[in-house]
Amino acid sequence: LVAVLVATFLPNLGANNAIGISAAAALIVAYIIFKPKLSTPFKDGVRLNDNVGSTGILPQVLSALGSLFTAAGVGAVIAAGVGALIPEGNHLIAVIFYCVGMALFTMIMGNGYAAFAVITVGIGYPFLIAQGANAIVVGALGLTAGYCGTLMTPMAANFNIMPAALLETKNKYRIIMTQVPVALIMLVIHIILMYVLAF
Structure with missing residues (x-):
């Protein structure tokens, strides 16, 4: 508030x-x-930081890496590669590539914001927005499609590995394994919503 x-x-x-x-x-x-x-609060803050360790600064580092990838032109390289695979004017295939690309790149980067800049420049703008898709729908659903990837990767350590350490689970990947079915269902729902609402 x-x-x-x-x-x-x-x-x-x-x-x-x-x-x-x-x-x-x-x-x-x-x-x-x-x-x-x-x-x-100060003692507990130190205790929590000690439990989390260097994982606590991972989101900031990954966001900076996403900006670096965008500045280096990774989006343009992705656009060139994807352009050969998407039939011209096929909005469904473009939506699938964009949403799945967001999820996969988020899994690699560990951060939806880092992936968003790169994949939107590479796929979202040239193959969806420039083809008449609603930019607001593409942006909102694209970012949350990336979060589906966040649920499935140990690279998102602040969401998936750190809680496992704090909960002292026997398998440090237990949280990810529990989230994967939900993430895949949500990714399919994102594809359907974007295809229906953006065009």
């Missing part, structure tokens, strides 16, 4: 600052409700 209010009424601060202010407000509210020792 605080983040939305700050972003709405103080737009000059930007979204990141709105989230930071809301986190500080949440901490104050938690102090009021639970009345812990002043040092408790």
Whole structure:
């Protein structure tokens, strides 16, 4: 609520600052409700960081890698390769390539945002948006199609490996194995929705 209010009424601060202010407000509210020792949040923050380890900074590193891939022209290379496989004017095949490509590249990168820039430049824009697809639908469903890949990869360590470590599961891939059927069903639903809603 605080983040939305700050972003709405103080737009000059930007979204990141709105989230930071809301986190500080949440901490104050938690102090009021639970009345812990002043040092408790800091000790628990250190404990959680120690449990997570270097995995905690993985999302930022992977996002930076996605930007680097985009700047290096990986999207253009993907467009050239995919262009030979998609029959001209076949929107269904283009949607399948885009959604599955988003999921696969997210599995490689471990991050939907990193994959989004590269795959949208390589497939989403030239084969969908430039062919008349609704850009808002393509963008929204494309990013969440990438999240289907997040559910199926150990590269998304902050979502899949770290929780397994914190829950002390016997198999560190147990969370991924549980999520795969749901992710595949959701990916098919994304393909259908994008094909129906974007054109």
